[in-house]
Amino acid sequence: MILLTGTSRPFGDGHSAIHKEPADAALFCSTLGLPGDEVADPRFHGxxxxxxxxxxxEHYQFWAHYWQSLGLTASPTPFEAGAFGENLCGQGWTEHTVCxxxxxxxGGTLLEVSEPRCPCHKLNTRFDYSHMALQVQLTHRCGWFFRVIEEGDIAPGDTLERVEQDPLGLTLAQCNAILYGQPFNREDLTRLAEHPKLxxxxxxxxxxxxxxxxGGDWHRRLFSHPATSQ
Known part of the structure; x- marks a missing residue:
């Protein structure tokens, strides 16, 4: 596991803590996250x-291929751990296998999956590509958030081990598809609305x-960003 934290700094036309740096030692993780990891806008983060x-x-190889296939200008942000502002980057789990x-x-923590990451326009600025947030949403390669059930130390290299599967079996990819990838479906929307852990x-x-x-209005969240070059 790669462990990352970051501070808020000027970004686009505002501020963001999307810039993360790898930790080289264990950090104590509280119910509010990692020490020194800041949030620029607590309405939507933290x-x-x-x-x-x-x-x-696993997704970074996809994004590198996507860029090459579309002939896009090289991204100013390398496709590697921390590019999406994550605190944790590892292999073995994806939105299709996690519920x-x-x-x-x-490490010493117990974590619970709380929601898929909802991409916003800051990703467009981060990668200098005006449709990046939209593509993250449509491909369901969003990542996700954890809540901390038991606090403890997390060290670089620790292994993420699932110890309990939620009986409702609602994957993160299904959440994204229900809200963003299909028309109105009462049964599916009810699954979201009534899920006690979401x-x-x-x-x-x-x-x-x-x-x-x-349905919800995506435009402001996905496209309210400073001008990008592509």
Missing amino acids: GADRALHYYPA VGDRFRL TSVWRNHAKRWLETGV
């Missing part, structure tokens, strides 16, 4: 339900769609 962001290392509510041991943010998105019949 807190007990978003204490740690995990991104699968909301699954519990994992990592964050209230995600449950409320599903509830609003069920109540109004109108």
Whole structure:
């Protein structure tokens, strides 16, 4: 496991803590995350339900291939651990094999999957590509957040081990598909709205769609960004 933290700094037309640096020693992880890991906008990042962001290392090969296949100008951010602002980067688990509510041991901590990462326009700036956030959303390569059930030390190289599978079996990829990859489906949206381990943010998105019949507006989240060159 690669362990990363970062501080808030100027970014685009505002600030962000998306820049992360690898830790070279164990860190104590509390219910609010890792020491020294800052959050620029607590409305959308951090807190007990978003204490740690995990991104699968397997996805970086895909993004490098995507860039090459489209003939895009080289990304200013290398496709390697930390590129998506994650705290944890490892192999063996993806959005298709991990479910909301699954519990994992990592070092001295016990973690619980709380929600898929919801990509925003800062990824467009990060990679200098105006459709990056949209592509992350549509390919379901979003990563996810953990809440911390038991605090403890995490060290670089620790292994992420699933110790409990949530009985409802709602994968992170399914969450993304239900909310972003298909038209209105009452049964599927109800699965999100009623899942006791899914964050209230995600449950409320599903509830609003069920109540109004109108899906969420993605445009501001995905495209409200400074101009990019491609």
